[in-house]
Amino acid sequence: MATNEEVEQGVRIEQEHTVIIGNNQIIETVTAGTGKVTGRDAATNTDLLIEIREENQQKLDELSNRLKSIEASISKILKSNEDPQKSKAGSKKESIDESIAHSSNTVNVTSKTIKRFQLNHVFEDVANFNENEKYYSEWEEHYNVKWRMSVLHSNDHLLFLVYCDPIAPRDKWSIGTKLEFKVVGGNRKVITRTWDFCYGTHRYFGFKKFQDWKEMKKFYLVDGNLTVEASVTIVETTGLGKEKIRVFDESQKDVSDVILVVRDTKFYVSKMFLASQSSVFKALLLGNFSESKQSEVTLNGIDPDDFHYFLEVLYGESAIDDSNVDDIALLADMYDTPMVLRRCEEFLLKESKETVEVKLEIATQYNLENLREKCRSQIRATVVPKNISESMATNEEVEQGVRIEQEHTVMLDNNQLLETVQKAVAAGNADLSAEIDKGNQQKFDELSHRLQSIEAYISKLSKSNEAENTKKDSKKEPIDESKLTNNNTTNAASKTVKSFQLNHVFKDVANFNENEKYYSEWEEHYNVKWRMSVLHSNDHLLFLVYCDPIAPSDKWSIQTELEFKVVGGNRKVIIRTWDFCYGTHRYFGFKKFQDWKEMKKFYLVDGNLTVEASVTITETTGLGKEKLRKFDESQQDISDCILVVRDTKFYVSKTFLASQSSVFKALLFGNFRESEQSEITLNGIDPDDFHYFLEVLYGESAIDDINVEDVALLADMYDAQTAVRKCEEFLQEKSKKTVEMKMEIATQYNLENLKEWCKSQITTAVVLEKRKVTKKNPLRKLLCF
The missing domain is CATH 3.30.710.10 (Potassium Channel Kv1.1; Chain A)
Structure with missing residues (x-):
């Protein structure tokens, strides 16, 4: 793959070389054919060709400069994507130093929390602006507020304003800001003015006499255009909020x-x-x-x-x-x-x-990867010009997308230029210059238009990459999990590939009874329990991996890629791999993984055997919903109560459950004897159902058509209104169940909002179908008409 520098040089140098050689060969070809005309005509035409060449070269130089800028942008984008590991390392979070204790109970939030953004715009042909007429940039949305800038030629000065327009304000609202106004000229000339202003009574603010108009025209216009910027930092807002659902008062x-x-x-x-x-x-x-x-x-x-x-x-x-x-x-x-x-x-x-x-x-x-990939795919499908590669994802694509099109354009330009010049010379056309100009201007315009399309796309990619790099650079180093945190949530990477590893040390293996299986503990991964076993059989080590789905349907399967490993001292390792589909059988392994004597001699360490099994799940069918977070012993340090459902323990927070459920509030903080116990048994419910119920309480999107009725039952049983609302929202907006089934669930578990929604759906269907509910219609008794 070509490097960024090769792409840059390969595009720019080839184009410049092609242009120069092409034009020189045209002159030589035409000059060689001047024997067909008089010497004076030949001299005149040669002078004309030299003049035309110089004009064309000037235009091509301008296009070449634009190409250089494009290539630099492409190089920058590719470079930012070239070393993902390096970028990833830069995005790690900074550890929290607990040894630095605050002297007071006040926590200062770092600048990362500050709402800051920048508006940029280039106003064109500013010298010809009508006096006292405002010229605006486009509206931009930041933090649920629309923003834009305007400039005005007034009283021989440049007026510079920044406007705000809240999208959904209340009657009284305010936005406290720190504003920085900037005009950027050539040769690094910059004028900056700052001010603190609170929007609300007024929706705009700026400077009436930001700069003398003549001074601005003389020193700050670049090709007649004016570049302005406004940096906005929001320090405080009031009255912009939406309706609140629950209280924390x-x-x-x-x-x-x-x-x-x-x-x-x-x-x-x-x-x-x-x-x-x-x-x-x-x-x-x-x-x-x-x-x-x-x-x-x-x-x-x-x-x-x-x-x-x-x-x-x-x-x-x-x-x-x-x-x-x-x-x-x-x-x-x-x-x-x-x-x-x-x-x-x-x-x-x-x-x-x-x-x-x-x-x-x-x-x-x-760093929302799934959303970012979806957005990029949508942009690729709708934004990228057809005359360059669809994704511009690799150096080769960038090189081909820019170089080939430009080579084709230059070749076409030169061929048509040669034909035009030869035709004009042969005819002795006195308007040679005009004809050549006419023949080439169209091509220059076409090439310029294509470059604009490429530049527009590069701008979008650059903006995306710069924002991403800024985000990565600002990330802190990872928090030391051994001191501070337990990861309760599914890793973004593990969502894509479901991989995990089982590890166990079997002790005193030399004294194992022959033909007796020895097991590791069950471990739960992706809603399936897993464990390993070893066996001394027929002078060999048998090595198996078992799986046991927690909530399978009648027919289920788990397609896996398995790696079995025995680890000895001095880095001795034996590895065997196999692809296997669990379902008909709940275990798989090797009957003769290793000779028993060899294993005892070379792989036992202090009489113990270390075994590992790496499992990658490639496909599943018929399994229950994957659990999103843990409530096991790993949560002990952030819990103050254990709820026991059958043989499963859930480590939870009393105060949180009490805030979510009136039943738990009475049970854990009332006069029940359970309020004084650290471990409480809940009878008559299923541990998996209770797990999904807790996930919903803890904010996860854990409801689906398989468990919604179970979660609704527990939400009704424990009077957990948040869970009730989440069940209703799911059944109204996402569930594939029929309206009849939804109505039954609503009636059974007292989901009043859902019940009303179902009635309206049924009534609408009846009206649309132009029929009345009859005694034969099973919905009649549910509607209570």
Whole structure:
């Protein structure tokens, strides 16, 4: 594959060489044919050709310069994608140093949380602007507010304004900003003015006499155009929020154990729950920071409305919409809450009405890979010009997409130029110059137009890559998991390829009884339990891997790629691989994996045998829903209660469950004896159903058509209104069940909103089909007409 430099040189040098050689050969060809005309005519025509060549060369030089700029942009883009590992390393998060304790209970948010953006625009032909007539840039949307700039020639000065227009404001709203106005001229000439301004009463602000008009024309116009920029930092907003779904005020005092203060708003929340969702909150509230001992912690630098919606999503509500998704994603990224980022990504993928450009910007800023790939595929399908490669993903494609088209254009230009010149010389045409100019101008225009298309696409790619690189550079080093966090969420990479490894050390193997199986512990991966076994049989080591789906249908299968490994001392390793489909059989392995004597002699370490099995799941059928988060012993340090369902233990937060369910509130904080116990048994329910129910309470998108009825049953049983709403939303918006089945579920589990929705759906269907509900229609008894 060619390097970036080779692409750059290969495109630019070949084009310049082709242009020069092509024009010289045209002159030589025409000059050699001047024997057909008089000497004076030949001299005159030669002078004309030299003049024409110089004019054409000047135009081609301009195009060449534009090509150089394009090649530089392409080189930059390719370079940024060339070493993903390096970029990935740069995107790691910085560890939290718990040894640095705060002297007070106030947390300062870093500049990463600040809402900042920049407006850029080039106003063309500024010298000919009509006086007192405003000229505007395009509206741009940032943080649910539209922004644009305008300039004006007034009283011999340049007036420069920045406008804002909230998309869904209340009657009273305000946006406190720090503004930086900038005019950029040639030779690095820049004029900058700054001001703090609060939008609200007025929707625009700027400088009436930003610059003397004559001075601007003389020193800051470039080819008649004026480049202006406005950097905006939002420091505070009021009145821009949407309707809130749940409260975190003093009414939640009895189901909270910490108060978070954002400006003058207090949020009553659960330490354990926030710690289970966020490694940052875990370090802050349960670690060695001084805040862990405080009952009230102040968070600075964030907006209370944004934080309220962020908490609503954490607490399982469907609080994301187009007006706040960017704000919520910002806080999710800042506090390292993968579940909330996933919810933002799901919303942008499935429900958002934002443009693909806005979605790509959010995906790039917060590293939402699935959303970014979808946006890029949409852009490739609709934006990329047909005359270059569809994706421009590799150096070869860039090289071919630019070089081949330009070579073709230059060759075509030269061939037509030669024909035109020879025809004109032979005819002794006195208007030779005009004819040649006419024949070539069209080609120059065509080439210029194609370059504009390429430049426009390069600009889009550059903007995407620059934003991505900025995001990666600003990422912090990963938090030390051994000290601060347990990863409760599915890794983005593991969503694509389901891979895991089983490890076990079998002890005192030399004394194993022959033909007796020895097992490792069961481990759960991707909603399936797995374990290994070894056996001394027929002077060989037998090695098996077992699987046991947790909630399979009657027919199920798991297609796998298996790697069996025995690890001895001094780096001795035996590896065997096989592709196997579990289903008919729940185990697979090798009867004669290794000679038993050889294994004892070379692979036992202190009498113990280390075995590993790497499993990659390539396809599954008939399995239950994959679990999204853990509630097992790994969550012990961020829980204060254990709920036991049959033989499964769930490590949870009392205060959080009490805030979600009146039944749990009474059970865990009331006069029941369970309120004084650290381990409570819940009878009569299924552990898998309870797991999905907890996932919904903890904010995950865990409901599907398989488990929605089970989750609704538990939501009704424990009076968990968030789970009730999530079931209703799923059944109304996503479920493939029939209206009749939805009505039965609504009736059985008291889902009143769903019941009304079903009635309206049935009534609408009846009207559309122009028939009445009769006694034969099974829906009649459900509607209670």
